[in-house]
Amino acid sequence: MNKTVMHELLEINRIESTFPLCSSENLADDHEQSVKVVGILGCGAIANIITNFAAEGKLGVDVNFFYDKDIERAENLASQVDGTVLLSIEDMLDKVDLVIEAASPQAVREVVPTIIGAGVDMIVMSVGALLDNELRERLDKLAKENNAKIYAPSGAIVGIDGIKAASIGKIQSASLVTRKPPRSLGISTDEEKILYEGKAGDAVLKFPMNINVAATLSLACGMEVDVKIIADPAVDRNMHEVHVIGEFGEFKTITENMPCATNPKTSTLAAYAAIRLLKSLNENLKIGT
Ligand SMILES: NC(=O)c1ccc[n+]([C@@H]2O[C@H](COP(=O)([O-])OP(=O)(O)OC[C@H]3O[C@@H](n4cnc5c(N)ncnc54)[C@H](O)[C@@H]3O)[C@@H](O)[C@H]2O)c1
Missing domain, CATH: 3.40.50.720 (NAD(P)-binding Rossmann-like Domain)
Incomplete structure (x- = not known):
């Protein structure tokens, strides 16, 4: 099927999801x-x-x-x-x-x-x-x-499905706390250190290779999430805590990721x-x- 036809079928599908009674199920099946x-x-x-x-x-x-x-x-x-x-x-x-x-x-x-x-x-x-x-x-x-x-896959974070669904209603707050071994953040420290606290947009500029999860969360919910990045010598995994409050209710997720053998900044889950x-x-x- 050529791409123009597929595009038209996608349009039909989109319109019919607004008017579900006029179904184009068979056409949409292989769009x-x-x-x-x-x-x-x-x-x-x-x-x-x-x-x-x-x-x-x-x-x-x-x-x-x-x-x-x-x-x-x-x-x-x-x-x-x-x-x-x-x-x-x-x-x-x-x-x-x-x-x-x-x-x-x-x-x-x-x-x-x-x-x-x-x-x-x-x-x-x-x-x-x-x-x-x-x-x-x-x-x-x-x-x-x-x-x-x-x-854009959900990558190294869980909860993207939930935050997408939640964004259909109003989201009051969405936050991410990322805690990584210092070597994953390219630094050396013996004690816990907060490296960043603020909005996702700035975090991405300061930690471009490390904070894709903040970007994915922000894009999924259509607002910049609040981000805290902590270098923690007590952890050996890349950890992400997400907390979302909205019209739907509230959810919290914790992800503890194994770093990739060849690049500790990157998690296998990604x-x-x-x-x-x-x-x-x-x-x-x-x-x-
Ligand atoms: N979405 C997520 O949750 C998530 C999680 C982890 C990593 N990432 C991102 O995915 C990307 C890849 O991660 P990785 O751990 O495999 O990185 P990596 O450093 O192990 O490998 C990146 C490779 O890309 C090559 N490269 C870089 N820029 C290039 C360019 N302009 N043209 C051609 N080759 C180029 C490098 O030479 C290197 O071989 C990174 O940007 C990383 O931040 C995303």
Whole structure:
């Protein structure tokens, strides 16, 4: 099915969810394009876990194309799945259904517009970059014009499904306390140290590689969450406490994440979230908001 037809079906589906009696169930059933071939932008810790799953045949899609500004990293991952290393992201665009960005906020600014502009879907891991309103609106516009999708997985945090549902009503407050071993925050200290207290937008500017969860929460609920970042030598996991109060009631979540072996700043759950999202793109029964 071509993308224009799919876009029209999506529109029909959207309109009919407002007027549910006139159902286009059969048409809407296959409105989502299946994802078969995936490329990777950024071949570090997250990409490594995703590629391992692919190598074991557990991903359900082929991860065949790899790009990293450090070519050795791309070669290393490509060798695990007999994949191909590309020297530029442009070379990937006519070969893949979707690109997973697992690189950096800078890559989201510099490279993602090219990918979306070519009508290729994306999973973006460096979600912090999307708190930049100008960039997010530009990417959203490009995605609409080129019928591409941008997916931001729940990543290293739990509660994104709940906060999305909660945001249908009024949210009074949403806060995040992130507690990490000092080495995960790139510092050394023998005692607990509050490194940041304030709104998510500023936290993302000060800790761009560490605070994607604050960005994901903020984007999910449509308001900047209150963030506290603590370096704590007493913990050996990356911990996130979320507290949301709204019209729906109240919820609290605690996530204790195992750091990735190859990058302690990154949590294994973040890679698992991308893998799960990838799988869900080809599923007919989707669970969760
Ligand atoms: N959404 C979440 O919850 C979540 C959780 C953890 C990490 N992240 C983010 O995901 C991204 C990847 O994390 P990681 O732990 O795999 O990082 P990593 O440092 O282990 O690997 C990143 C790789 O990307 C490459 N790279 C960086 N910028 C590039 C560019 N402009 N072009 C090409 N290659 C580039 C690097 O050379 C490196 O190989 C980071 O931005 C990180 O902050 C998000």
